[in-house]
Amino acid sequence: MSTERVYNFSAGPAVLPEEVLKEAAEEMLNYQGSGMSVMEMSHRSKVFDQIIKEAEKDLRELMNIPDNYKVLFLQGGASQQFAMIPMNLMKNKVADYIITGQWAKKAWKEACKFGKANVAASSEDKTFSYIPDCSDLPISEDADYVYICENNTIYGTKYKKLPDTKGKILVADVSSCFLSEPVDVSKYGIIYGGVQKNIGPAGMVIVIIREDLITEDVLPQTPAMLTYKTHADADSLYNTPNCYCIYMCGKVFKWLKKMGGLAAMKERNEKKAKILYDYLDESKMFRGTVVPEDRSLMNVPFVIGDDELEKKFIQESAEAGFANLKGHRTVGGMRASIYNAMPMEGVEALVKFMKEFESKNS
Ligand SMILES: *Cc1c(COP(=O)(O)O)cnc(C)c1O
Numbered sequence: 001m002s003t004e005r006v007y008n009f010s011a012g013p014a015v016l017p018e019e020v021l022k023e024a025a026e027e028m029l030n031y032q033g034s035g036m037s038v039m040e041m042s043h044r045s046k047v048f049d050q051i052i053k054e055a056e057k058d059l060r061e062l063m064n065i066p067d068n069y070k071v072l073f074l075q076g077g078a079s080q081q082f083a084m085i086p087m088n089l090m091k092n093k094v095a096d097y098i099i100t101g102q103w104a105k106k107a108w109k110e111a112c113k114f115g116k117a118n119v120a121a122s123s124e125d126k127t128f129s130y131i132p133d134c135s136d137l138p139i140s141e142d143a144d145y146v147y148i149c150e151n152n153t154i155y156g157t158k159y160k161k162l163p164d165t166k167g168k169i170l171v172a173d174v175s176s177c178f179l180s181e182p183v184d185v186s187k188y189g190i191i192y193g194g195v196q197k198n199i200g201p202a203g204m205v206i207v208i209i210r211e212d213l214i215t216e217d218v219l220p221q222t223p224a225m226l227t228y229k230t231h232a233d234a235d236s237l238y239n240t241p242n243c244y245c246i247y248m249c250g251k252v253f254k255w256l257k258k259m260g261g262l263a264a265m266k267e268r269n270e271k272k273a274k275i276l277y278d279y280l281d282e283s284k285m286f287r288g289t290v291v292p293e294d295r296s297l298m299n300v301p302f303v304i305g306d307d308e309l310e311k312k313f314i315q316e317s318a319e320a321g322f323a324n325l326k327g328h329r330t331v332g333g334m335r336a337s338i339y340n341a342m343p344m345e346g347v348e349a350l351v352k353f354m355k356e357f358e359s360k361n362s
Helices: 018-026 046-063 077-089 102-112 228-233 243-258 261-282 307-319 344-361
Strands: 069-074 094-099 116-122 146-149 170-173 190-194 205-210 299-303 334-337
Touching: 018 243, 046 069, 046 243, 046 261, 069 228, 069 243, 077 102, 077 170, 077 190, 077 205, 094 102, 102 116, 102 146, 102 170, 205 228, 243 261, 261 299, 261 344, 307 334, 307 344
Parallel strands: 094 116, 094 146, 146 170, 170 190
Antiparallel strands: 069 205, 190 205, 299 334
């Protein structure tokens, strides 16, 4: 058993800022003089009320969320939104989906249960290694919304420009790029993400939704728990929320503010990703799998193209303290997820290890 922390390149649940974990540890038995852990406290208590309100306030500040948007802290992860979105938004029972990977495809499949979900574009022809041109898509006249997965966790692509939705509502899954750079929330109807990639522990999704999309006019038989209005009216406290997760996310928001906010994070993330991409471009052994113009700053898949050597690399890197570098089973090879909380030194150390591996094995 190792007593040291490793560099954790997992795609999710993923690395959290060490500072935040230490703070949570200090507060574990007695949160700010309340005499109990946040895990033990009522979600209706004054102490928790302050935790959730402050988390929302900090998130609003970080993302510059306009007043006509609600912030919801919900359960069911990102996957539950795959159903909740059509159930709440498909008034005409038509929506357009852009398929850029497995998560978008899963969302599309779920929407097919509720109405006519069209595929407006797809990059499946080349194993999702690029983002399709979305400047002039065949958007349906009567589409209730256009759906994208903005950063494709498995394939390592990211939209550098949002699609032209021709006036339709844009809905985006930002699970794996949440808070990695500034966004203009006003361009979206719904922007949502599971928090276990770039924000906090697993089991929660944050939904930022424009107020006019929160209505009682949902598909028949939509359960109360899957209706946005239920949660919006109750300020995310309709049922017992994931209190501890909200508390941890709140701490990460404060950490991000201290780091200088999202513009500073973007600069840092670009620097960090460049170290790895530059090496992948010059290496004779490793290569990235994504077209350069659509590369994600958060998830970096790469291959050697030799099963034995890849196995060896994954094993030896794990032994050297670089955890979870094995690629997704549908892409193979390796993937380094370098979220906000991955320090620069982690990426520098990984590249150094890769260089040594290359020179020893070629
Ligand atoms: C991980 C992930 C999901 C699924 O998240 P869950 O919280 O497990 O449901 C959905 N979309 C994207 C982009 C992801 O990275």
